[in-house]
Amino acid sequence: MDPAMKRKPSTEATAAWIRLARLQSRVLDAVEQDLKKAGFPPLAWYDALLELSRAPHGALRPVELEKQMLIPQYSTSRLIDRLVDEKLVVRQECPIDKRGQFIGLTEAGRDLQKRMWLSYSAAIEKHVGSKLSDDEALKLCELLDRLGCACDALPVPAPRDAAAAR
Amino acid sequence: MDPAMKRKPSTEATAAWIRLARLQSRVLDAVEQDLKKAGFPPLAWYDALLELSRAPHGALRPVELEKQMLIPQYSTSRLIDRLVDEKLVVRQECPIDKRGQFIGLTEAGRDLQKRMWLSYSAAIEKHVGSKLSDDEALKLCELLDRLGCACDALPVPAPRDAAAAR
DNA sequence: TCAAGATTGATGCAGGTGCATTTAGTGGTC
């Protein structure tokens, strides 16, 4: 935006940035690969199925889905195409708005979401859980929240609490 | 690998995972977008140019580049194609191994790398540096290192030190 | 010395992504 805005990051911030960038290949891709090796589709599919499974009647408007998942509109549209092809969801027309539609989870979709969670949670434990204590994980949550990664759906658990999330 | 290995992550680890996953869209993509809006090529180009600029004679074998950048071989090959098209690097044949080649940085390449750093560093400051104190950035480095994101090139600076990295 | 195997780098193909645009439907205003 403003070409004069050229404040330099500190050495500490730069070091943190480098590690954030590496996170991609070292952790995020690793989890995705584990899922793939187990014969499952990409994580984005899981995210979509999970959102649908949480929705009131297992159905959402594409526009809602896209807000939840933070992906662009055309990307949602094509993701739904693929899920429909695999019979994991169905497109239902929306009675009150003929432009729109509802995306409804099928039994097969719900089932896949549950089966994926078994592999997915194991991968999280392997690549994150087993490498940090719970206190460290909380500290990491706080720092990432500062960077704008806060999350309404699953807030940082209270330090001495043991509420079950799933 | 082993289908019986199904340890579940703690609530804390799951909360951390969610934030790590969001990091992608919230921070990494944001920096990339800033660069793009400033009219610069993707970050991968910067990484390649930086590696070359650090190499002994501003030249590296593709196979070296690929190890540094942690990207697959075919990806390196095509990245080099694009850099050559833009005259940012040149392919030089390797005298001692006729299969191989050296990729040499041109003046234009070195210049672009330096110009990109101005925008890049500003983006890091904007999306990371300005949101964390130096102590918090260090703490974040330590936690990410635990997750396997450690980095030989720029280790965590000593807590009360002010060594200049660039 | 020569065949087997490893290594370097390129490439054809299928599929995914971003961008811009299109098509269709809604709602408000005069």
Place this chain on the structure above:
DNA sequence: GACCACTAAATGCACCTGCATCAATCTTGA
């Protein structure tokens, strides 16, 4: 009720990526 601006979703196109494979060259070892 005709017009205009807006929203929902799909799509054509160019480009990028992953996978598998290839050709060329180097290395090893009998």
